[in-house]
Amino acid sequence: MTESSEIQPIRLTLAEQLEKLASEAAVAEGCELVGVELHSETGGRLIRVFLDRPEGGLRIADCEAVSERLSGLMDLHDLIPGRHRLEISSPGLTRPLKRREEFSRFKGRLAVIHAVVAPGEVTPELPPVATEKGPGRKPVAGANRKMVKGTLQGMEEDDVLIDVGDARQRIPFRLIAKAHLDFEFNRGTPEGNSTGGG
Numbered sequence: 590m591t592e593s594s595e596i597q598p599i600r601l602t603l604a605e606q607l608e609k610l611a612s613e614a615a616v617a618e619g620c621e622l623v624g625v626e627l628h629s630e631t632g633g634r635l636i637r638v639f640l641d642r643p644e645g646g647l648r649i650a651d652c653e654a655v656s657e658r659l660s661g662l663m664d665l666h667d668l669i670p671g672r673h674r675l676e677i678s679s680p681g682l683t684r685p686l687k688r689r690e691e692f693s694r695f696k697g698r699l700a701v702i703h704a705v706v707a708p709g710e711v712t713p714e715l716p717p718v719a720t721e722k723g724p725g726r727k728p729v730a731g732a733n734r735k736m737v738k739g740t741l742q743g744m745e746e747d748d749v750l751i752d753v754g755d756a757r758q759r760i761p762f763r764l765i766a767k768a769h770l771d772f773e774f775n776r777g778t779p780e781g782n783s784t785g786g787g
Contacts, residue, residue: 604625604627610659611659659677685768689744696742705735745759748760
């Protein structure tokens with residue numbers, strides 16, 4: 590009989606721990622976490638937290654409440670000892686799209702999708718990866734990245750639907766490297782607010 594090895598706890602990176610605490614603080618204040626950025630700056634760290642409010646209209650009071658709650662959680666867990674600066678704001682006009690449900694939630698909005706296609710992979714809606722001439726036929730630098738800009742039409746199974754002109758394209762979610770909403774000047778612009786702390 591072999592000895593059972595002790596199960597080791599999964600260690601989260603600093604960014605993952607920050608995202609977990611930021612999400613907890615955001616939900617407690619009725620907000621939604623969009624993303625977290627961690628940067629080094631002279632004299633310490635800069636933490637940027639992007640929030641949205643599901644029913645619309647992120648307020649300065651929301652940013653202040655989440656900032657206070659998150660600061661308390663970070664101190665409690667002694668997450669970032671030393672000097673740091675915390676900024677809370679809305680994602681602005683080019684909100685990133687990361688989760689499947691967001692592609693359905695923002696149906697009808699203009700978006701930019703960056704997809705990564707592996708050499709030899711068949712993707713009817715995306716051009717094949719260009720290759721160099723000669724032996725080996727390596728992919729041309731950057732050719733495996735495709736950018737699509739159009740109007741989101743939600744999700745169907747594992748594909749994101751997006752209208753580009755008069756054509757509807759299907760982009761497998763697994764191929765999306767990054768995506769974000771784009772400017773639409775005929776819509777009301779979300780109000781961006783920020784607070785500092787640390």
